[in-house]
Amino acid sequence: MKYPEEMYLDAGLYDGDMDCDVEHRKEKIVKCRKEHKCSVCQSTINKGDRALYESGFMDGEPVSSYTCLKCIENWLEESGQVEVEE
Numbered sequence: 345m346k347y348p349e350e351m352y353l354d355a356g357l358y359d360g361d362m363d364c365d366v367e368h369r370k371e372k373i374v375k376c377r378k379e380h381k382c383s384v385c386q387s388t389i390n391k392g393d394r395a396l397y398e399s400g401f402m403d404g405e406p407v408s409s410y411t412c413l414k415c416i417e418n419w420l421e422e423s424g425q426v427e428v429e430e
């Protein structure tokens with residue numbers, strides 16, 4: 345993990361995504377107990393790796409997704425939320 349945990353939680357990766365109408369959304373950093381697929385890059389998040397876990401409700405159905413930390417780091421860098429050393 346390159347940055348403080350709060351930065352991953354506040355990254356705002358999905359803010360402004362109008363197609364994603366999730367209610368009661370919660371985000372936390374978890375250590376995966378089994379393999380998951382990153383919802384952004386579709387790569388495998390290995391068992392034991394940390395990832396951003398999001399859960400909530402869409403149309404009354406519980407939904408959840410995992411995002412690998414690399415994708416969030418890329419987003420933090422692209423969106424200018426962190427200084428990138430050239």
Ligand SMILES: [Zn+2]
Pocket residue numbers: 382383384385386387411412413414415
């Ligand atoms: Zn990813």
